[in-house]
Amino acid sequence: MNDSAPVQGELVLARIHGEPMLEMPADLYIPPDALEVFLETFEGPLDLLLYLIRRANLDVLDIPMAPLTEQYLAYIDAMRTGNLDLASDYLLMAATLLDIKSRMLLPRPPKEGAEVEEEDPRAELVRRLVEYERIKRGAALLDSIPRVERNFEWVVVHVAEKTVERLPDVSLLDLQSAWLALMQRARLNRNHRIQREELSVREHMTGILRRLGGQGDVAFEELFEFTHGISSLVVGFLAVLELVKEGLVLLSQNAPMEPIYVRLKESVSVESA
Structure with missing residues (x-):
């Protein structure tokens, strides 16, 4: 059995010669512009969340907040080694995930009187994710439509006007x-x-x-x-x-x-x- 095999739940940052890398090397030099390339692979925090959900084959309507938050924070930690201002939107989403996670972990005291069903703390995040995924699919569908000057060019045919026959003048x-x-x-x-x-x-x-x-x-x-x-x-x-x-x-x-x-x-x- 391979001792270097990752434990279930651990985030594999990369693979070098087939071996998984679970931690960032302490002596690894990251260029100042490397974070921009990393962040450009995602179009925003919702895109990153949707990627993590689809990669783990999770149901977007019933998100397990604990593993999702851990994986998201792992990406944020990698981002924070670079330009912090560029990752401000991602940090805001991390705070939102932590808030949802804490609200789901806190015990809910029973309420007196009639039973009132409390709103799921994940409801707003789920709504945003579903709407974002729908817009992303629509954008991909529009992008697949052939476009002028990208997939084809207009063909211009010049039709010459009918010439009028001119008879010789009588001298x-x-x-x-x-x-x-x-x-x-x-x-x-x-x-x-x-x-x-x-x-x-x-x-x-x-x-x-x-x-x-x-x-x-x-x-x-x-x-x-x-x-x-x-x-x-x-x-x-x-x-x-x-x-x-x-x-x-x-x-x-x-x-x-x-x-x-x-x-x-x-x-x-x-x-x-």
Whole structure:
């Protein structure tokens, strides 16, 4: 049988090479900050009490005050070798445990008259321990919930805005090329009839607007009648330029040197024009 085996009820401070250490060595040097590390393992006197109760597998609702107080005082003695101010809360709890222990050890004289059940001196301490354990479990449950920037990171996805397709602008050179193409087609389709015509730019403008109404994009060449002669083409071309100038129609093309298209501006109605 091992003679160094601890007696039941003795507090084992540590084990060195498997051998229990029941007393603090007299020549042991404790650094000034060692107590802070020791106390940080517990979050307060209630945490230390709860640790001692759970380690001894005791019922928190029926605490044996004598062994619990002895174990608690053993921890306090170890703490008092360091910073006393840091252990003030623990000393206050030690005084409370001693008070409860003494009240439970004192004999209770019988009271005269009706029997009145006295309150258990441990009742307030038990209430505080049960409430503290419930809060500690709730805190542990909340801490187990995944947390942003600890367990995962937010994923940010940048969605680019839809770009609006911008068609090439119609330059004067494009209009000149379109006009020369019209003149070329007019020469091929001209006849030798001689007649007097009174041509009006405003009438051509009105006719073009009516033709564009509800049609969307219309090819530039489709706005002209090649069988009516050069004069009709000239007046029609002037009508188109005047409509563009007044902002009633829009010119567009899919790419440079591509066919030109004419369409009625969205805010313009044929009736108002």
